[in-house]
Amino acid sequence: MFSIDFLVGFTIFMVALIAVASMVPGLLAGLQSSGIDYDAVAYRTGVILTEDPGWPVDPPWEMKDQYHKDEIERMGLAVSKDAPNILLSTKIEKFFNTSFFDPEDYRSKVIFGEIPYSYNITLRSRDWTYNHKVGQETPEGYGYIRRVVKIKEPSVAVIDEGFKNQYTISPGDNSITRTFTVRFDFNRLINLSIDPAYRIDPRTEPVNITITNFTAFLNGTASNATLKSVTFRRGSSSIPFPYDKNDTDYYTLRIDNSPDLYPPEPGVGVSSNISLVLKPAATSLFELGPTSILDIQFTFEDPDYPHTNITGIHYYDYNTTNVTRPALKPAVLEVAIW
C-alpha cells in the first residue's frame, strides 16, 4: 500500500538534494587568470598615452611646474583628441622627465588602478632620435601592448639670403637703429581648418627663428652688426621678459654658431647667424588669445653707423616659404605591466 508519509518525505528530500546538486558548478567557477588583467591594463595605458592629450588640456598639463604637479590628472601624449596616434614632442619630453615625475606619479596619472603595478614604458622613433624609457626591467611574463605613432616636432622659420630683397630698408631710410620683426598672428595660426597634426601653436610648442647668411644683410664694408636687444610685444604694448641666459626652459638665444647662450639684450656683433628658440613655458605667460598678435623684434644698433640694412616683418604662419614644419616622425610605443 502507498504511504503518504513516505512520498512526502521522499519528495522533500529529493528537492533538497537537487537544489544542492545544482549549486555545485558554482564552486568550480572561481578560475581566474591574472595574466589577462595585465594585458587589459597595458592596453588602457597605451590608449591613454597615444589617443588622449591628457587633462588638463588648456592650459596643457605639460606646462605645470613642480608646485602645480597635483593639478595634472592624466598624462596623455597625443596632440589633440582629434589626432590620435600623433604625439607632441613637448608632451613626450615632459612625460619621460624622471626628475620631475616619480613612480607614484606614473601609477596615479597614467596607469591607474588600486594595485601598485610595475611598469615599463618605452618610446623609440624609427631614426633613434627619440629613445626614451621609464620603469623597471621586464620580467619573464607581463601584460603588453605596442602602438605605432608619429611624432610632431616644432616648426622653424629660416630667414636666409633668399629674403634679402624683401627685408632690406628702402633707399631713403636714415634711421640709426634697424628693427626686424617676426610676427605671430594668432588669427592666422589658430586655424581650425588645419589638421591638429600640422598646426602651429606657440602656446604649446617651441618656435624657432633662425636668421642665417647674415652677411647678406650687412651694410657695405661692415663685418658684423650689433644685436642690441630681442623684445616682445603684444599688439601695441610691450611684454616684460624677465629671463636671462640661464633660463633655458623659457628661451635660448644663440649667435654665430657659438655654444654660448645670450641674454635678451646681448649687445654683441652678429656676422653669420642668430637662432632664437622661444619655449611654451614663456609664451603661455604672455596672455595670448586666438586674436592676439605677438611680435618678436630684433633691434640692431651700432655706435658709428648702421651696420645692417635688415628691416621688415616676417610672418610666422603656414606659408611654406616662411616657416618649415618638419615631417611627422614614425615611432613605436611599448607598454609592459606586471
Added chain:
Amino acid sequence: MVNDSGQLYTMEGVAAGLVMLLTAYLILSTTSIYTPGDTHIPDMQLEQLGSDVLAMMDTPDTDGTKSDLEIFIGTNNDTDFNSTFLDYCNMMASDTDTLHMSANVTYRGEGDQIEEYLLVEPDETWTGRESAVRVTRWVQLNGNPPGIPSDIGASRPRAVLVEVLLWRA
C-alpha cells in the same frame, strides 16, 4: 518482503545512485577546461597594431601631401607597400618582431559585383598556434587604381577597401 521498512532502503538507494551519477559527471566534465577566450588577447594586440600601422600609413607626413597608402594603392606599388607596412609593424623599442603580411584590395566591379585583386602575395611562412588577424582601411582614390582590370570602364573617383592579413611566424 513488501512492507513499510523498505521505504528507507528506497530513499537510500535513489540518493546513492544520484551521488554516483553526479560524481561521474563531475569527473568527466573537468578533463578539458579550454576557454576559447585564450586567443583573444594576442589577437587583439595584433589587430590594434595592424590598425595603427594602416592609420599611420594613411597620415601624410607633411600638410597637403598625399599619404603613403594613397600613393601605393594609386600606383599599385606592392613592393613599397609591403616593405613600409612590415617596417612599421616589426619596429620595437629594442628589438625587431617577426610579423608577416599579405594584402588585397576590394572594389566594386561592373554591375555592382564586389571583386578583389591581390596586392601583396603571402609568403610561405606558417603561423603555428596564433591566429592571423585581418585589418582593413578604406582608401579614396581619384581614379581607377592600376590593379583593377582595365575592362572595368572609365576611370572615376573610387573608394576601395585595403585588407591586410597579419600573422606572427
